[in-house]
Amino acid sequence: MPVNAEFQGREYPPTEPYRVGAAKIREFAEAVGSSDPVHVDAEVARARGYADVIAPPTFAVIIAQQCDGQLIRDPEAGIDFSRVVHGEQRFVHHRPLTAGDAIIGTLHVDTVREAGGHAMVTTRTELATEAGEPVCTATSTIVIRGGE
């Protein structure tokens, strides 16, 4: 089943809040090998002017990929997850994700296109606090490999 081109331009409703936790930040920082104490030591983070420990630059992918799941799991989208590879990723941070944040993601399907027998879907997730403060824009392109 081909990817449904009619999904281009679609915007999903805002998600339930994702609560950024200090333990998850530590776990993620350890997994990517970031030794900056600002991820694990709240005193260090406050000395640098942050409200609490802050997340590494790619942590936002956790929330963004949960948002992408709304599209990928939609049977009408026609995306076979076992054939998905990640093509491109970009983050623009308006400020660091910080422990204690409650983050709402709004998923936009920016483009759906075919090239060389593969389908490529670019999504953009706008991450903001419950109060509406923009925190991060995460843009992702996935490639759905064409198949035998």
Added chain:
Amino acid sequence: MNEQPTTPPAPATVRSAADVTVGETLPSVTIHVDRARLVQYAGASLDRNRIHWDEPFAKQVGLPDVIAHGMFTMGSAVTLVTEWVGDAGRVVEYGTRFTKPVVVPYDGGADIEVSGVVKALEPDTKRVTIELTAKAAGEKVLGRALAVAVLD
């Protein structure tokens, strides 16, 4: 100096824009990745796609072997930038293409060699652009990997 009796946290020692020149290289690092690390990253990131830890499954869907999460490579490569800048919170933009998978065999794992160079510096805003190069098995695995950070 701080007068507190307990050991105070070290203040951020963020690199000064005045000390940076375009074309300067960042210290390179080699990141070793094995299956245990991929399982760790899968748990931390909640990306549990089987292609990153289940070898028969990866081969069944046409891959040569288990491959690292592109986001693992992206996330670990940027530590070169955050350590050089002096504060992980100063990275304001970061993007890349995933040009080749990092194949992670059961025996021995894989090494990702990461280097970086200063491509641009805006003296007014103190925004520095770093281009990262990441190679595994001699091939570039990230394309147009650019990080922008705000210096002091």
